[in-house]
Amino acid sequence: MQDRNAIPRAAFGPTDMPLDAARSAFGWLVTGPEPLSVDGRELAGLPDRWVPLDEVRQRLLQRRCPQPVRDAVWAHLVGQSRAAAQPGAGAWTLGCVGVALPALTGIAATLTARFAGDPRDIHAAVLAGFLAELPVIDLARPRIMLRLRWAAYRAGHTCLRESLDAPTPSAYAFGSAAPPAPAGHPDLVMARAVSAGVITPVEAELIGSTRLEEVSLAEAAARRGTGYEAAKKARQRAEHRLVAFVREHQAEPDDDHIDLDVWATGDAGPAHRVTVEVMSGTHRRRVRRRASPGEPHGGVQVRGRDHPGRGQDPHARASGDAPRSAQPHTAGPAGRTHPRPVDKPGRTPRPSTEEPRCA
Secondary structure, three states, rough: OOOOOOOOOOOOOOOOOOOHHHHHHHHHHHOOOOOOEEEEEOOOOOOOOEEHHHHHHHHHHOOOOOOHHHHHHHHHHHHHHOOOOOOOHHHHHHHHHHHOOOHHHHHHHHHOOOOOOOOOHHHHHHHHHHHHHHOEEEEOOHHHHHHHHHHHHHHHHHHHHHEEEEEEEOOHHHHOOOOOOOOOOOOHHHHHHHOOOOOOOHHHHHHHHHHHHHOHHHHHHHHHOOOHHHHHHHHHHHHHHHHHHHHHHHHOOOOOOOOOHHHHOOOOOOEEEEEEEEEEEEEEEEEEEOOOOOOOOOOOOOOOOOOOOOOOOOOOOOOOOOHHHHEEEEOOOOOOOEEEEOOOOOOOOOOOOOOOOOO
16 A cells, blocks of 8 residues: 655756646645545546545546546636636646646657657646636536547647758857847937938937837928928928938948039039949949039040050050041041041140030
């Protein structure tokens, strides 16, 4: 006969599974002079005495135990665990886990039989699925334990699928790095636009309060002392300039301080913009640069005047004739093209009377 006063050997350890911890706690509940028991006189099929839960579990596992007896015992156990106001309701919940422990252990063993990862999460999911079904299971329907078992299996199977679908962690895929700079914060972007003179501080306050905060445009207009339509138009104009500024500078690296806003000097007419590529370290970006038709090497050439290319000597063709393909042609009266004579050394070139045009 089992000694109820013997201290159980099972105890909590750092390597125990969740179900091992439940087994240890259940062992403590049924140990001692007053183990957690049910009154067999109220349940048909049990002895007419107080029956400890570990003995109840052994009787329910017998093949000759009728199904109505199993349902009656499980309805009583679940009802005791649901009585939150009753002292010791938590002990009865743990008692339900202890009585169902053989089924829960079999479910966890089946799910983790071929799982190469840590099975603790799956064991915990099986136990959590069982506990989550206790407060909601219908006690009027038969086969209570079977439905509790399937709830535990579904929870464990879901955890297993999530573990199999998750990427495998690798030590080589992680490393320490500096946190990214908060360059994209709206307040910093607008502060940068204000520093560049794109928008004014008042316009930045209007955009920030109405777009990023819970301030209506009518309320912002009342604070400014203007009408609703005036504030709306002012915000639209400021937002257009801000969007153009962000699009122009969104590809610029933080460590690039090259000033490309070079205005043409002199009376060369209005400045134009051309697109160039700037290489800065490992970054490549396209920027728009102001250029003037009157600037030297500004992209505009006078007919008959060639600019030296990159890596070429500007006096390399001072002697001899130029290649035939490089000789400019002029149109004659009859529509024919004649090669224009190339200036030879020692001769003074005649001034050209033709108007300059773009290449």
